Amino acid sequence: MTGFMVHLQGIIIICLCAILKSQAIAQPESLSGSLRIMFYNVENLFDTFDDPAVQDDEFSPDSEKRWTYFRYREKLNNIAKVIIAAGGWSPPGIIGLCEVENYQILIDLTAKTPLKAFNYRIIHENSPDPRGIDVALLYNPEKLMEISHDFIPVFRTDSSRTRDILYTVLHYSKEDTLHVFVNHWPSRVGGKEFSEADRINAAETLKSVIDSIFIINKNSKILIMGDFNDEPIDTSLKKHLMAVNDLEDISPGKIYNLSYSDFKAGKGTLVHKTIDNRWFLFDQFLVSGSLLIGSCLKVEGSKCNIFSPSWLLKDERPFRTYRGPIYIAGFSDHLPIFLDLHKEK
Numbered sequence: 285m286t287g288f289m290v291h292l293q294g295i296i297i298i299c300l301c302a303i304l305k306s307q308a309i310a311q312p313e314s315l316s317g318s319l320r321i322m323f324y325n326v327e328n329l330f331d332t333f334d335d336p337a338v339q340d341d342e343f344s345p346d347s348e349k350r351w352t353y354f355r356y357r358e359k360l361n362n363i364a365k366v367i368i369a370a371g372g373w374s375p376p377g378i379i380g381l382c383e384v385e386n387y388q389i390l391i392d393l394t395a396k397t398p399l400k401a402f403n404y405r406i407i408h409e410n411s412p413d414p415r416g417i418d419v420a421l422l423y424n425p426e427k428l429m430e431i432s433h434d435f436i437p438v439f440r441t442d443s444s445r446t447r448d449i450l451y452t453v454l455h456y457s458k459e460d461t462l463h464v465f466v467n468h469w470p471s472r473v474g475g476k477e478f479s480e481a482d483r484i485n486a487a488e489t490l491k492s493v494i495d496s497i498f499i500i501n502k503n504s505k506i507l508i509m510g511d512f513n514d515e516p517i518d519t520s521l522k523k524h525l526m527a528v529n530d531l532e533d534i535s536p537g538k539i540y541n542l543s544y545s546d547f548k549a550g551k552g553t554l555v556h557k558t559i560d561n562r563w564f565l566f567d568q569f570l571v572s573g574s575l576l577i578g579s580c581l582k583v584e585g586s587k588c589n590i591f592s593p594s595w596l597l598k599d600e601r602p603f604r605t606y607r608g609p610i611y612i613a614g615f616s617d618h619l620p621i622f623l624d625l626h627k628e629k
Contacts, residue, residue, distance in 0.1 A: 323509040327616035338416025364397035382468035412445040467510025487524035502537035506572035542588040543568035584624040
């Protein structure tokens with residue numbers, strides 16, 4: 285039996301235990317209103333210290349980028365500004381992040397910026413990525429309760445490991461359990477076709493876990509977010525994850541891509557400078573059918589939103605931290621996305 289199959293069996297046990305645990309422990313009070321969920325690729329959020337275990341030399345005070353403590357603190361405050369602004373009247377209840385170097389950075393982000401007022405809890409683990417960039421999840425403990433979490437290993441075609449998929453089970457109220465996945469699939473380095481098999485591996489890994497959840501309960505409420513380095517019509521998402529782009533005929537036990545309408549309209553979350561300078565939609569939300577047609581908790585408007593205020597753009601593209609080696613004090617090369625879950629009493 286492969287290591288992944290052993291891990292998958294463990295996930296199935298975790299799913300079962302989460303269900304039993306959710307029935308046995310005290311639940312949050314039943315809530316009404318909206319729960320905003322956000323995903324953000326924060327582009328190379330490194331600290332200034334050299335970690336000999338990862339390739340982080342590019343981000344140090346002595347590097348060509350001159351990544352100083354002042355610049356690090358400015359980036360943290362910039363990211364906090366985006367999160368608070370994307371929340372509207374209240375901060376997002378759940379925030380998925382990728383390209384974060386380590387746990388201490390998440391402590392600095394949530395405790396040493398204006399986000400401190402919101403008391404976010406952190407879920408993070410160092411991944412085997414050579415550059416040391418990880419996925420993470422923040423959640424508001426006043427609105428949600430964590431039942432369990434796991435980091436699912438993802439293997440490339442050469443058997444090396446890439447960034448894990450973060451799987452978290454959260455309770456929003458007595459009636460609603462959310463299965464939340466945060467992804468950062470392998471990049472297109474070397475070209476789309478050359479690297480496609482690695483993203484297909486990530487898709488098949490995620491699909492195996494989702495299938496195991498549906499076996500237990502086909503009405504499970506599953507929320508998938510991430511930078512997939514592929515778009516909604518690409519093979520990894522459409523064929524191997526089997527994400528449905530058409531929202532006309534919705535049923536439980538299937539996964540639907542809420543970002544397809546934006547893709548069809550030509551919208552995106554990043555601009556690829558080497559490919560016609562066009563917008564790409566790599567950052568996406570996907571949900572199970574029960575979050576679209578189920579009772580109690582549902583996706584508001586059945587759509588994903590790209591957060592794109594004018595101050596997050598520069599020269600008609602995302603306002604990033606560096607232009608080459610030149611520090612321009614921006615935010616990220618990706619725009620964040622969000623959706624709202626609406627709860628009816």
